[in-house]
Amino acid sequence: xxxxxxxxxxxxxxxxxxxxxxxxxxxxxxxxxxxxxxxxxxxxxxxxxxxxxxxxxxxxxxxxxxxxxxxxxxxxxxxxxxxxxxxxxxxxxxxxxxxxxxxxxxxxxxxxxxxxxxxxx
Amino acid sequence: xxxxxxxxxxxxxxxxxxxxxxxxxxxxxxxxxxxxxxxxxxxxxxxxxxxxxxxxxxxxxxxxxxxxxxxxxxxxxxxxxxxxxxxxxxxxxxxxxxxxxxxxxxxxxxxxxxxxxxxxx
Numbered sequence: 001x002x003x004x005x006x007x008x009x010x011x012x013x014x015x016x017x018x019x020x021x022x023x024x025x026x027x028x029x030x031x032x033x034x035x036x037x038x039x040x041x042x043x044x045x046x047x048x049x050x051x052x053x054x055x056x057x058x059x060x061x062x063x064x065x066x067x068x069x070x071x072x073x074x075x076x077x078x079x080x081x082x083x084x085x086x087x088x089x090x091x092x093x094x095x096x097x098x099x100x101x102x103x104x105x106x107x108x109x110x111x112x113x114x115x116x117x118x119x120x121x
Numbered sequence: 122x123x124x125x126x127x128x129x130x131x132x133x134x135x136x137x138x139x140x141x142x143x144x145x146x147x148x149x150x151x152x153x154x155x156x157x158x159x160x161x162x163x164x165x166x167x168x169x170x171x172x173x174x175x176x177x178x179x180x181x182x183x184x185x186x187x188x189x190x191x192x193x194x195x196x197x198x199x200x201x202x203x204x205x206x207x208x209x210x211x212x213x214x215x216x217x218x219x220x221x222x223x224x225x226x227x228x229x230x231x232x233x234x235x236x237x238x239x240x241x242x
């Protein structure tokens with residue numbers, strides 16, 4: 001595999017699997033590419049909420065807007081440049097408020113494999 | 122391990138090991154925490170250049186400024202919100218120009234372990 005560059009302009013978002021909120025993901029690197037990590041971008045429409053049981057270690061970096069993450073130890077908020085680290089096995093609720101939010105994420109191992117998600121791509 | 126939030130305000134940068142350029146790293150999660158990935162922030166002063174042989178898979182996201190990454194297949198540039206994925210085994214030169222650059226990174230596995238770096242922290 002070679003060194004590669006990605007940006008939001010390169011991606012097409014799909015609805016995040018297993019729920020019907022307006023929350024979208026777009027992998028740019030995943031199990032199809034042979035490496036150990038999945039890399040992607042996420043998009044949360046305003047006033048959305050998803051419950052997630054972490055099947056993988058998930059590093060989420062907020063690029064635009066703000067997100068609220070409810071954890072067993074309280075609620076964390078993150079804005080541009082801030083990182084939420086969600087270890088495997090944790091359960092969280094990720095929420096947007098009045099503003100859309102855009103994220104980048106890295107998971108180890110591949111979240112689609114761990115969650116048994118199949119995609120068209 | 123619990124869900125945690127990090128930002129640039131939380132970190133203290135150290136000179137990137139094995140070179141004397143004004144390039145600094147600050148791990149927020151690493152081998153000390155028991156998970157599989159290292160997470161951190163990087164800072165490149167203007168007009169710096171470092172040569173890196175990737176001992177791990179390294180995902181670098183540019184938060185501020187712009188970076189140039191010379192690879193065997195050409196030069197990539199990345200600005201805010203853009204990601205450079207550097208697979209293990211590749212050799213790159215990462216350069217800043219007139220402007221300072223700030224990055225976030227995620228590595229699998231832990232880069233300090235793979236590079237045999239010991240830190241004071």
